[in-house]
Amino acid sequence: MEIRARAPGKIILCGEHAVVHGCAAVAASIDLCTQVLLQSSQDGDVGLLQLELKDLNLQFSWSISRIQDFLPSETLPLSSSVECCSSDMMERLIALVAEHNIPEANIGLAVGVSAFLWLYISIAGFKTAKAIVTSNLPMGSGLGSSASFCVALSASLLALSGTISSASDQDGNLVLGERERELVNRWAFEGERIIHGRPSGIDNSVSTFGNMIMFKSGELTRIKAGLPLKMLITNTKVGRNTKALVAGVAERAGRHPEAMSSVFKAIDAISMELSTIIQSGASDDLSIIEKEEKLQELMEMNMGLLQSMGVSHASIEMVLQTTLKYKLTSKLTGAGGGGCVLTLLPSLLPSNVVEKVIAVLESHGFQCFIAAIGGGGVEVCVNHRL
Numbered sequence: 001m002e003i004r005a006r007a008p009g010k011i012i013l014c015g016e017h018a019v020v021h022g023c024a025a026v027a028a029s030i031d032l033c034t035q036v037l038l039q040s041s042q043d044g045d046v047g048l049l050q051l052e053l054k055d056l057n058l059q060f061s062w063s064i065s066r067i068q069d070f071l072p073s074e075t076l077p078l079s080s081s082v083e084c085c086s087s088d089m090m091e092r093l094i095a096l097v098a099e100h101n102i103p104e105a106n107i108g109l110a111v112g113v114s115a116f117l118w119l120y121i122s123i124a125g126f127k128t129a130k131a132i133v134t135s136n137l138p139m140g141s142g143l144g145s146s147a148s149f150c151v152a153l154s155a156s157l158l159a160l161s162g163t164i165s166s167a168s169d170q171d172g173n174l175v176l177g178e179r180e181r182e183l184v185n186r187w188a189f190e191g192e193r194i195i196h197g198r199p200s201g202i203d204n205s206v207s208t209f210g211n212m213i214m215f216k217s218g219e220l221t222r223i224k225a226g227l228p229l230k231m232l233i234t235n236t237k238v239g240r241n242t243k244a245l246v247a248g249v250a251e252r253a254g255r256h257p258e259a260m261s262s263v264f265k266a267i268d269a270i271s272m273e274l275s276t277i278i279q280s281g282a283s284d285d286l287s288i289i290e291k292e293e294k295l296q297e298l299m300e301m302n303m304g305l306l307q308s309m310g311v312s313h314a315s316i317e318m319v320l321q322t323t324l325k326y327k328l329t330s331k332l333t334g335a336g337g338g339g340c341v342l343t344l345l346p347s348l349l350p351s352n353v354v355e356k357v358i359a360v361l362e363s364h365g366f367q368c369f370i371a372a373i374g375g376g377g378v379e380v381c382v383n384h385r386l
């Protein structure tokens, strides 16, 4: 049997970090994704669990009996009853991963590989298989590579275990119902927990369900954009780690509870207003230009509040200043501390201005692209004949 799953990355239009503290945030899927190819029963590889991270040219392999010796197996696999990874289990997973020498430059991968092992064993049990992962999402840049990795893995493993077994459409993709997507999402959240420490759940939700969502206290509301949105994404290429940044914000909130709670509350109000504007249709009293101006103002306010949380970075400030010279508004997206920055491209902006701003940003060593926003969520395709 061969299973393919693909899950999109995301941009957060408003509300990152505050969403971890129960406030509203707005996110949309983008057309960059992580793909997992899961091959069960490889000839000659019986008794092995293999993980190949193709883009990084890294391979991991464990004998199933070694994993069984290492992990308490009484309750596994769990597949339809989602459970979180205990701290004892986490320590064992880290020890299993540490048996492989991960290059120092990729050391952040250790938690991703631990999440793989946890999801694999919890959902599929001790089966022989090989997972080949590819992604065109920059890793650790704020575009939700961790969530799309966990969503694609969870979906493929739930299909392998037979827990999700819907009919296929004409392209061979499983037609996933709401409950099946919900199960994928819950497992992916447990994977995100291993990578992020304290995720809000917004990234795995938008990767699972796609399109545009508002997310608050674990509740997802779908948003139908009535306004065409075009965003330039600038990757500063400054590496950072979501777990550390989220923990830093929590520590600041611990030191200044009243002030930080006001910051979070302001962001909540900004997210609500932003989602109302995005959803308003063409028949609304305000013209598209007026709506875009409001969005720019809200993005600017959100960025100011993110600065007050301590998650900006010199590279992000450089993008803000550069785009401001062209009267364009930008804000960081994701956890900040480097990573990616969004710039709203208003509908009447001449294309030569976009070209000029991209040229200046790229001359600083940044990488710019325009991603399509709001495509579908996770897709799974099962081939029983292989």
Ligand SMILES: Nc1ncnc2c1ncn2[C@@H]1O[C@H](COP(=O)(O)OP(=O)(O)O)[C@@H](O)[C@H]1O
Pocket (backbone or CB within 6 Å): 034, 053, 108, 109, 110, 111, 112, 113, 133, 134, 135, 138, 139, 140, 141, 142, 143, 144, 145, 146, 147, 149, 195, 196, 240, 241, 242, 243, 334, 335
């Ligand atoms: N394709 C992948 N293979 C293995 N691990 C991955 C992959 N994509 C993401 N990860 C894990 O997620 C981490 C990056 O997640 P994070 O810091 O949340 O940034 P982001 O989600 O914005 O890309 C990586 O260090 C790695 O542990």
Ligand SMILES: C[C@@](O)(CCOP(=O)(O)O)CC(=O)O
Pocket (backbone or CB within 6 Å): 015, 016, 017, 018, 019, 020, 141, 142, 143, 144, 145, 146, 196, 198, 199, 200, 201, 202, 203, 242, 246, 333, 334, 335, 336
């Ligand atoms: C900072 C946060 O709001 C988003 C993190 O996104 P990313 O991992 O940087 O793509 C954390 C979360 O919501 O779990």
Ligand SMILES: [Mg+2]
Pocket (backbone or CB within 6 Å): 144, 145, 146, 147, 196, 203, 242
């Ligand atoms: Mg992440």
